[in-house]
Amino acid sequence: MNDEFETRVAAWMRERARPDPTALAAVRDSIDMLPGRHRVRRRGWLLATAAVLAIVAVGLSSLVLSPRQQGTAPTAASHPVPPDPAAFAGDPRVAACLGTTAPVQYAFEMTHARDYQRHLPAMLLSPELDVDDPAFVVVFAPGARIVGGAPPPASDAASEPANSRSVCVLVAGVPNLYENVDISGMRADLGPDAPATSPGPSPSTDPGLESFAPEPTRDLRFVPISSLVLAADQRHVTIDFVGGREFSATDPCSIEYQAQTSVEGDILEVGVLPLRGPAAVTCDAVGYSRTLQVVLDAPFLGSAWRDRTGYLHFLAPPNGLVELTGLPAGWVLRKGRDVEDSPTGRWERTYSPDASLADPTRTVVMYQSFGGPVNVTGGDDVSQVQVNGRPATLYRHAPTGELVLVWQLGNDGLALVAFEQVFSVDQLISLAKSAVAPGG
Amino acid sequence: MEVALDSPGRPLRTSLEPLVVAARAGDRDAFRALVEPHLAVALGASTVLTGSAADAADAVQEALLSAWQGLEGLREPDAFPAWFRRHVIRAASRASRARDRGRVVELDASLPSAADDLDRAVESRTLGRAFDRLDAADRLLLTLHHVWGMPVAETAEVLDVPEGTVKSRVHYAMQRLRASYDAEDRR
Numbered sequence: 073m074n075d076e077f078e079t080r081v082a083a084w085m086r087e088r089a090r091p092d093p094t095a096l097a098a099v100r101d102s103i104d105m106l107p108g109r110h111r112v113r114r115r116g117w118l119l120a121t122a123a124v125l126a127i128v129a130v131g132l133s134s135l136v137l138s139p140r141q142q143g144t145a146p147t148a149a150s151h152p153v154p155p156d157p158a159a160f161a162g163d164p165r166v167a168a169c170l171g172t173t174a175p176v177q178y179a180f181e182m183t184h185a186r187d188y189q190r191h192l193p194a195m196l197l198s199p200e201l202d203v204d205d206p207a208f209v210v211v212f213a214p215g216a217r218i219v220g221g222a223p224p225p226a227s228d229a230a231s232e233p234a235n236s237r238s239v240c241v242l243v244a245g246v247p248n249l250y251e252n253v254d255i256s257g258m259r260a261d262l263g264p265d266a267p268a269t270s271p272g273p274s275p276s277t278d279p280g281l282e283s284f285a286p287e288p289t290r291d292l293r294f295v296p297i298s299s300l301v302l303a304a305d306q307r308h309v310t311i312d313f314v315g316g317r318e319f320s321a322t323d324p325c326s327i328e329y330q331a332q333t334s335v336e337g338d339i340l341e342v343g344v345l346p347l348r349g350p351a352a353v354t355c356d357a358v359g360y361s362r363t364l365q366v367v368l369d370a371p372f373l374g375s376a377w378r379d380r381t382g383y384l385h386f387l388a389p390p391n392g393l394v395e396l397t398g399l400p401a402g403w404v405l406r407k408g409r410d411v412e413d414s415p416t417g418r419w420e421r422t423y424s425p426d427a428s429l430a431d432p433t434r435t436v437v438m439y440q441s442f443g444g445p446v447n448v449t450g451g452d453d454v455s456q457v458q459v460n461g462r463p464a465t466l467y468r469h470a471p472t473g474e475l476v477l478v479w480q481l482g483n484d485g486l487a488l489v490a491f492e493q494v495f496s497v498d499q500l501i502s503l504a505k506s507a508v509a510p511g512g
Numbered sequence: 513m514e515v516a517l518d519s520p521g522r523p524l525r526t527s528l529e530p531l532v533v534a535a536r537a538g539d540r541d542a543f544r545a546l547v548e549p550h551l552a553v554a555l556g557a558s559t560v561l562t563g564s565a566a567d568a569a570d571a572v573q574e575a576l577l578s579a580w581q582g583l584e585g586l587r588e589p590d591a592f593p594a595w596f597r598r599h600v601i602r603a604a605s606r607a608s609r610a611r612d613r614g615r616v617v618e619l620d621a622s623l624p625s626a627a628d629d630l631d632r633a634v635e636s637r638t639l640g641r642a643f644d645r646l647d648a649a650d651r652l653l654l655t656l657h658h659v660w661g662m663p664v665a666e667t668a669e670v671l672d673v674p675e676g677t678v679k680s681r682v683h684y685a686m687q688r689l690r691a692s693y694d695a696e697d698r699r
Contacts, residue, residue: 077690084639085658089556095569096555102573103544106580196606202582252609432537451584471587472533489537 101361105298105314107412165208165242177237178211180260185243192239194254201241201248204449208242211255295329295344297379302340302387306371309333313344315362325349331364332380340372343380376417384417386410391510392442394481398506399423403436416444433473433491436503446485450476457497459504466497477504484509532589535580543580546592554597557659558604561651563644571607575599594666601652601670608648642692650685657682 166179182191185207189195192209201207214237239253301310309331316327328348334341344364375388389408402425411418424435439448451469457477458464464479473492477500480486486507490500534542551572558568579599586595643651656662656670668675 077693078686080635081639081654081686081689082658084636085560085643085654087636088640089553089560089655089659091552091555091559092565092569095559095565096552098569099551099555099572099576100544100548102576103540103547106540106543106577196602202585250606252606432534432539435537437537469536469584471589472536474536 098360105361166210176210177213178209178255178258178260180209182207182209182241185241188241191259192253192255193257193259194235195239195250196253201243203243205244209260210240210242211253211258212238212240293343293345294380295346296381297342297344300342300377300379300385302372302377306373307368309340309342309366309368309372311342311344311364311366313362313364315344315346315360316349317360318362319349323349329362329364331366333366333368335368335372335374336378338374338376339384340368340374340377341380342366342377382415383413384415385412386417386419390417390419390442392484393419393421394440394484394486394507394509396423396436396438396503396506397508398503399436400425406435411439414441414444414447416442418442418444418446433493435490436495437489439485439487439489441485443483444485446478446487448476448478448487448489450474450489457501459501464501464504466500468492468497475500477501479504481507482509527590528592529589532583532586532592536583543583547576547579547596550593550596550600553660554600557655558600558607560643560655560659561604561608561648564607567607568604571603572600574603574606578603597660597662597666598670601656605648605652608651638696639693642689642696645692645696646685646689650688653678653681653685654689 166176180191182188183206185201185203185205188201188207188209235254235256236252237255239250239255241248241250295313295315298312298314300312303309311331313329315329317323317325319326319328326349327346330345330347332341332343332345375390376384376386378384387410403423404425406422406424406427406429408419408421411420418439418441421438421440422429422435423438426434429435439446441447450467451472451474453468453470455466455468456463457466459477459479460481462480464477467476467478468474469476474489475492475495475497476487476489478485478487486504488500488504490503495503528546531542531546535546554572554575555568558571559565562568562571575596576599579596582599586592643654646654653667653671656667662670664675664678667678671678671681673681
């Protein structure tokens with residue numbers, strides 16, 4: 073190889089790799105927009121945003137199933153079991169996967185999202201799907217675009233590999249969108265002989281949580297709200313969310329949003345809707361931090377607000393918090409906060425002997441949901457235990473010593489997170505047993 | 513942050529474990545401290561791969577999300593930098609392949625300023641076109657090698673190839689780039 077040429081290439085690449093300051097700032101800012109850690113299950117984030125933007129971009133139309141491709145295996149797929157997507161026509165999961173805007177070729181269910189590479193063995197690693205939740209897969213017809221909305225030019229579609237498709241994997245009501253997925257070897261039905269993938273608890277192994285109703289289907293007309301702040305005057309509301317670019321009449325990919333508010337009893341209902349834009353259908357699906365300010369007609373005196381995508385949030389410690397009576401001496405409540413993405417609301421409390429909370433191993437974090445699933449999990453080492461004679465699930469993460477205990481008290485879901493450097497399993501279970509409902 | 517003496521007479525080695533433990537507990541500032549040293553090069557490498565600052569930002573954001581949500585999968589905390597790089601590479605490679613499918617691509621970011629020497633500007637433009645004509649695998653390999661300065665062992669692991677073939681692949685990728693460059697130069 074010509075060393076001089078390689079030197080020039082290296083210099084050119086370093087020059088081209090000089091990061092754009094605006095993009096770098098946007099990336100840094102995006103850390104603040106990250107959802108809570110997946111231990112507490114929450115919505116998708118950028119991908120959900122992409123879905124919303126894509127919906128906005130292409131507009132809603134009626135479900136289009138491609139008759140030519142129904143029940144037809146892809147050319148090179150080995151033993152696919154492509155169920156007739158007509159079987160899912162009208163299924164809200166298809167609509168949630170943008171199936172109302174692009175022709176669907178296949179649709180099938182997965183018992184666990186983490187099985188995606190068993191169903192789609194050529195699909196690249198997608199860590200966001202490594203969860204136990206059931207999932208629904210929509211494979212779009214060749215050439216269909218789900219992010220950005222516009223179909224490719226005919227010449228591009230013709231040059232695509234025969235098995236390349238846009239795919240949506242719906243998990244917990246959230247569409248995860250992928251383009252250029254190789255569906256070679258796709259299997260809709262794994263059959264009884266299929267080997268198991270990574271071990272992990274399925275929702276059905278957590279009998280303490282079975283009695284809860286499933287989470288609501290998200291209303292896709294609304295944009296998920298990242299945070300809401302009610303000012304001290306109880307009238308000025310600041311709403312942050314991820315959406316399209318700031319609206320400009322000259323920018324066909326910009327979007328203007330509108331916030332809708334109403335008060336229902338003790339709850340402030342808030343929804344963010346796109347008002348104008350985008351005018352083009354080839355916009356990218358990059359999310360931008362957006363903010364809306366709303367002034368309420370009268371001061372809001374309640375203590376909770378509901379995102380019209382279906383999730384309840386608390387502005388202050390809610391009523392009905394259980395009390396931990398068995399904490400070691402010196403361990404006190406240090407902080408409490410709302411935890412997003414629960415249809416019935418969740419509250420987090422952190423206890424520690426240290427005011428600084430600098431050492432997470434010297435903390436106990438308690439999650440409480442109110443008549444809904446607490447949706448907290450932990451490490452891969454899972455066992456069933458008993459708390460007050462009721463089944464509970466214990467998760468252990470050996471590398472960090474993190475212990476997570478999930479159980480139910482009355483109608484509420486509870487979870488304790490502690491570290492075995494400080495608490496043994498027995499001590500953690502005893503602590504859980506010491507939880508007392510108000511008035512109990 | 514915990515600081516450990518690696519061995520007498522050797523530089524101090526800073527353990528990432530406390531930051532990883534804190535990030536796993538949901539501490540965004542700890543996560544920010546973990547990723548901050550790598551963001552600029554991650555964005556730069558992604559820009560090279562995708563040819564678009566917007567796509568690169570999108571890829572790095574996707575990598576941040578998957579790393580943040582996948583921290584349980586990091587078995588060795590001090591391996592965080594390499595582990596995070598893999599998240600970035602995966603996301604940027606996806607975007608890069610998407611580019612090959614005809615997505616909107618921005619023009620070469622290294623457009624000449626008025627002060628640039630004309631020859632250098634022309635060569636930069638030609639190199640950009642030549643690089644963009646390579647397939648995604650070659651672009652990735654050259655980016656890992658020249659932008660990230662990734663060690664051969666890690667490159668081999670990322671590409672799932674034997675260490676011994678990495679250098680030859682870089683060589684052949686560079687040959688193809690040279691051929692592509694010559695073709696562009698003749699146009």
